[in-house]
Amino acid sequence: MAGCWQRAYVGLGSNLGDRAAFLRGALAALDAEPGVRLVGASPIYETDPVGVTDQPPFLNQVAELETVLTPDALLTRLLAIERAFGRERRVRWGPRTLDLDLLLYGDARIATERLCVPHPRMTERAFVLVPLADMAPDLVIPGTGRCVRDWVRLVGTKGVRRWKPIASETASAPTES
Numbered sequence: 697m698a699g700c701w702q703r704a705y706v707g708l709g710s711n712l713g714d715r716a717a718f719l720r721g722a723l724a725a726l727d728a729e730p731g732v733r734l735v736g737a738s739p740i741y742e743t744d745p746v747g748v749t750d751q752p753p754f755l756n757q758v759a760e761l762e763t764v765l766t767p768d769a770l771l772t773r774l775l776a777i778e779r780a781f782g783r784e785r786r787v788r789w790g791p792r793t794l795d796l797d798l799l800l801y802g803d804a805r806i807a808t809e810r811l812c813v814p815h816p817r818m819t820e821r822a823f824v825l826v827p828l829a830d831m832a833p834d835l836v837i838p839g840t841g842r843c844v845r846d847w848v849r850l851v852g853t854k855g856v857r858r859w860k861p862i863a864s865e866t867a868s869a870p871t872e873s
C-alpha cells in the first residue's frame with residue numbers, strides 16, 4: 697500500500713447481459729475493497745462501440761475513488777472484479793460483461809508492461825471523456841497539458857448518449873405512480 701490516500705478514476709464499460717447491473721455491482725465491489733473508497737460516480741451513458749464496431753452498444757460510466765493501494769495493486773483488484781463479474785478475455789476491444797480501466801491515478805505517469813497511466817487511449821475516447829467531464833472537467837490529464845473539458849471539445853460527443861433505464865435492464869428503475 698502507498699500509505700496515503702490518492703485520487704483515482706476508473707472507467708467502467710459493459711455491453712453483455714444486464715449491463716446496468718454489472719456497472720452497479722462493480723461500483724459496490726470497488727467500494728468494498730480494503731483500501732478503496734468510492735467517492736462518486738458519473739451518470740451512465742449508452743455509447744456506440746469503438747474499435748470492433750460489430751457488437752452491441754455499451755453502457756459506460758466513470759468512478760472516482762480514493763485509495764491507499766498502489767497503482768499496481770489497484771489494477772490487480774480491478775482485474776479480479778472483472779473476473780468475478782464473468783469477464784472472459786477473448787477478442788481485443790470485443791464484447792464484455794465488465795471492463796474496468798484505470799484512467800488516472802493522482803498525477804502519476806506510469807508506463808510498464810502491465811500498466812499505463814493515464815490510460816493510453818483515454819484522450820481518443822468520448823465514452824471515457826464525457827462521463828469524466830461530468831465529474832472533473834478542470835482536471836488536467838497528466839502529460840497532455842489539457843483539461844478534460846478541452847479534450848471533450850476536441851474529440852466531440854458523437855455516439856455518446858445519456859442512458860435512461862428501461863424496466864428490462866434494471867430492477868431499480870423508477871416506477872410511475
Ligand SMILES: Nc1ncnc2c1ncn2[C@@H]1O[C@H](COP(=O)(O)OP(=O)(O)OP(=O)(O)O)[C@@H](O)[C@H]1O
Binds near residue numbers: 771785790797814815
Ligand atoms: N490503465 C490501465 N487500465 C487497465 N488495464 C491496463 C492499463 N494499462 C495497461 N493495462 C493492461 O491491459 C491489459 C488488457 O486490458 P483489456 O483486456 O481490458 O484491454 P481492452 O479493454 O480490450 O482494451 P483497452 O485497453 O483499449 O481498453 C490488462 O491486463 C492490463 O495489464
Ligand SMILES: Nc1nc2c(c(=O)[nH]1)N=C(CO)CN2
Binds near residue numbers: 708710744745
Ligand atoms: N463504446 C465503447 N466502445 C468500446 C469500449 C467501451 O467501453 N465503450 N471498450 C473497448 C475496450 O476497452 C472497446 N470499445
